Amino acid sequence: MKGTKKYSPKTTKKAIDTYKDPYLPKQGPHDMAVCKKCHTVYHNKRWAINEVLYQKKKENKKTLLILCPACQKIRDRYAEGFVILKGDYLKEHKKDILNLIKNEEERAMGYNPLERIIEIKDKGSIVDITTTHEKLAQRIGRKMHKACQGDLKIKMTQDRVTRVVWER
Ligand SMILES: [Zn+2]
Structure with a gap:
């Protein structure tokens, strides 16, 4: 039933959920990879x-030494x-604000090292x-x-990009 599948709500939701980060590994989970950087x-x-x-893991010969998605995006x-x-x-x-932002990055990396x-x-x-991840821009x-305090505007777009403007 190819024709009906296209319109089922489940398929639509799945299409959104499976939107892939272009920098995530294309093959399935590889549990023997570390970021050399x-x-x-x-x-x-x-x-x-x-x-x-x-x-x-580094000592194991099977481990792949690669660049993680965050380091690739930074590069x-x-x-x-x-x-x-x-x-x-x-x-x-x-000075205080720049420190605040660096602390926020460290805190975010505790949740997700790719931010x-x-x-x-x-x-x-x-x-x-x-930032490498839209979530970190929102967090900042x-x-x-x-x-x-001050004025904060957060604009998220469909293509996983967030633009934040803060003014004071
Ligand atoms: Zn890395």
Whole structure:
């Protein structure tokens, strides 16, 4: 019944759920892969930060030494999150705010090691940040709003890109 399958709600939902990150490994789960750059480990179908496990897997000859999806995105500057911070308050509290953002990245990596900052461009009264994952851009925006109030706009698009603008 090819004709009806197309219109069933289940198929539609599945199509959304299975949207693949272009940087995730194309083959099924490979439990013997580690990132040679940041030492994240592919384990139990997800990437995790675990230095002990990294050392253990690295010694195994079957282990693939690769670049994890986050390190590939950083290398290619492939961003899914774009954050713009601006305003006089930003300028006056730049150092504290940049620390806050770096702490938020570390916290996010505890949940998902693939959420990283690609680049922070300090242009004076504007700071541009790009991230490997849209979630991290959202986290940074919410953190800024929580810690420093100001105006926050979060715009998510269908192609897994989030644009965040915070101003104070
Ligand atoms: Zn990596």
